[in-house]
Amino acid sequence: MTRESALNLAVMGALLAVPLWAWAADEPFLITLSTRAVIFAIAGVGLNVALGLGGLVSFGHALFFGLGGYAMGILAWHAQTYTNVTDWPLVLGGTKSMPLIWLVAVITSALAALAFGALSLRTAGVYFIMITLAFAQMFYYFAISWPAYGGEDGLSIYVRNGFPGLNTMDPIQYFAICYVLLLIVVLAVGRLAGSSFGLVLRAARQNEERVRAVGQAPYRLYLLAFTISGAITGLAGALFADLNRFVSPTMFSWQTSGEIMIFVILGGVGRVYGPVAGAALFILLEHVLGGLSEFWHIYLGAMLLGVVLFARGGIYGLLAGREAGHG
Amino acid sequence: MTLLWLDRIAAFYGPSQALFDVTMTVADGEVVALMGRNGMGKTTTVKVICRLLRQRGGHVLFDGRPLDRLPAHKAARAGIGLVPEGRRCFSNLTVHENLIAAARSGPWDLAAVTRLFPRLSERRDQNAGSLSGGEQQMLAIGRALMTNPRLLVLDEATEGLAPVVRQEIWAAISRLKAETGMAIIVIDKSLGELRQVADRAVILEKGVSVWTGAIAGLGPDITNRYLGI
Numbered sequence: 001m002t003r004e005s006a007l008n009l010a011v012m013g014a015l016l017a018v019p020l021w022a023w024a025a026d027e028p029f030l031i032t033l034s035t036r037a038v039i040f041a042i043a044g045v046g047l048n049v050a051l052g053l054g055g056l057v058s059f060g061h062a063l064f065f066g067l068g069g070y071a072m073g074i075l076a077w078h079a080q081t082y083t084n085v086t087d088w089p090l091v092l093g094g095t096k097s098m099p100l101i102w103l104v105a106v107i108t109s110a111l112a113a114l115a116f117g118a119l120s121l122r123t124a125g126v127y128f129i130m131i132t133l134a135f136a137q138m139f140y141y142f143a144i145s146w147p148a149y150g151g152e153d154g155l156s157i158y159v160r161n162g163f164p165g166l167n168t169m170d171p172i173q174y175f176a177i178c179y180v181l182l183l184i185v186v187l188a189v190g191r192l193a194g195s196s197f198g199l200v201l202r203a204a205r206q207n208e209e210r211v212r213a214v215g216q217a218p219y220r221l222y223l224l225a226f227t228i229s230g231a232i233t234g235l236a237g238a239l240f241a242d243l244n245r246f247v248s249p250t251m252f253s254w255q256t257s258g259e260i261m262i263f264v265i266l267g268g269v270g271r272v273y274g275p276v277a278g279a280a281l282f283i284l285l286e287h288v289l290g291g292l293s294e295f296w297h298i299y300l301g302a303m304l305l306g307v308v309l310f311a312r313g314g315i316y317g318l319l320a321g322r323e324a325g326h327g
Numbered sequence: 328m329t330l331l332w333l334d335r336i337a338a339f340y341g342p343s344q345a346l347f348d349v350t351m352t353v354a355d356g357e358v359v360a361l362m363g364r365n366g367m368g369k370t371t372t373v374k375v376i377c378r379l380l381r382q383r384g385g386h387v388l389f390d391g392r393p394l395d396r397l398p399a400h401k402a403a404r405a406g407i408g409l410v411p412e413g414r415r416c417f418s419n420l421t422v423h424e425n426l427i428a429a430a431r432s433g434p435w436d437l438a439a440v441t442r443l444f445p446r447l448s449e450r451r452d453q454n455a456g457s458l459s460g461g462e463q464q465m466l467a468i469g470r471a472l473m474t475n476p477r478l479l480v481l482d483e484a485t486e487g488l489a490p491v492v493r494q495e496i497w498a499a500i501s502r503l504k505a506e507t508g509m510a511i512i513v514i515d516k517s518l519g520e521l522r523q524v525a526d527r528a529v530i531l532e533k534g535v536s537v538w539t540g541a542i543a544g545l546g547p548d549i550t551n552r553y554l555g556i
Contacts, residue, residue, distance in 0.1 A: 199428035214429035215403035
């Protein structure tokens with residue numbers, strides 16, 4: 001077993017052990033905290049497909065996180081108010097079914113990523129960063145000025161959406177749902193990174209011309225990666241909204257994009273399980289440092305500076321060595 | 328049968344014209360040496376063939392089909408394999424990953440490539456960036472072969488390599504010619520080795536193809552005048 005595989009097991013094991021202990025010790029707050037870490041990890045793993053594999057520095061992934069959140073919020077709000085989402089040309093009602101909401105969140109985010117990616121990927125470097133940020137901010141201001149769904153105040157959902165056979169209001173059961181989804185996502189992204197698509201994507205990150213010379217079109221590779229990345233982040237958004245039973249324009253904000261990027265950088269860019277470690281560390285710091293000072297972001301910033309300057313591979317770079325391959 | 332036909336090619340880098348009038352053909356199974364002093368347009372010609380640079384004048388036909396509007400990745404899929412100048416592997420991937428990343432079905436698979444370059448199987452899980460220069464060149468050739476090309480373009484394949492490694496590369500090129508009948512364009516400065524491998528030569532001078540003929544007909548007057556040898 002390589003050091004990286006051992007670290008993967010340790011990270012996933014710790015993320016499971018903490019809420020199980022909290023459940024046994026009757027500490028529901030810790031379970032909710034772990035669920036947050038798991039959901040943020042899914043968002044980070046999503047961004048890592050674009051950033052880590054494709055080298056696409058997207059500063060607008062809050063757009064997909066927010067779309068996932070609003071997909072949940074809108075569908076659940078219509079279900080709880082017994083109104084239709086649309087009456088024409090199709091009559092579409094709301095739903096409280098989690099799987100259905102996830103499906104809508106994933107499809108909506110994927111389509112948005114496809115459309116905005118098609119435009120953004122015509123630029124590169126700092127222009128790509130700025131255009132992705134601009135798209136997310138566009139949605140942020142749109143959500144603020146959309147009174148039908150709460151505007152600046154957001155939407156509250158009274159009861160968490162349902163999953164067949166489970167009581168989703170029970171914190172440990174909702175954690176289990178999110179953890180299983182995280183497992184599925186990391187395993188799928190691991191497979192993707194090792195597939196010929198993942199390999200060519202990583203190759204394109206290094207040299208686009210050489211990739212063209214072996215018969216691959218970098219633009220299409222990037223667009224597919226961006227779409228997959230957006231879809232995963234959208235799923236995380238739907239889970240996050242369900243965790244809080246609340247969705248607000250903040251989910252679209254640039255701070256959210258920055259936080260998702262921090263999970264990836266802290267954990268290790270391009271390492272499949274890196275964002276899982278990054279998100280867990282972020283939540284831990286938020287909890288521990290946040291208890292010491294309300295200015296805990298200053299300490300986080302200093303730590304991030306340290307990672308960028310001295311440990312560019314993040315936690316995974318420090319503990320598992322330089323990136324050898326995927327996974 | 329003519330596989331590749333470059334007809335009066337003119338190409339530019341921005342406002343600077345690099346190729347003025349390049350005409351050459353490559354037949355199925357033929358090995359053509361593309362020669363000329365530094366800066367005469369050899370690599371630019373390769374870029375035009377592989378569609379990494381779009382010509383402004385003339386036409387490129389491959390297997391009877393015009394390539395003029397084809398992007399580079401589609402030219403590669405049509406059957407043009409490039410081994411670029413400077414041993415350009417994907418250094419962030421392992422040897423195995425470099426080979427399988429762009430593989431397409433055909434007679435050239437992992438087994439065939441590692442038979443040609445057994446060293447690559449020994450280095451299977453090593454990062455390409457940590458290979459020696461010769462091994463990187465073998466990997467670059469192997470990677471191009473894995474796309475199962477009909478025409479292989481080798482741009483300065485032996486430049487900067489130790490003599491022993493160069494011999495290995497030339498032996499591999501000879502085997503490719505003898506065993507596969509693949510059409511090959513070779514750019515190299517080693518006239519002696521080129522004479523043993525190539526069927527014909529095309530010489531470029533200031534972006535113009537000035538001499539074309541059987542490599543055996545490349546006499547001292549020509550090499551003196553155009554190659555400075």
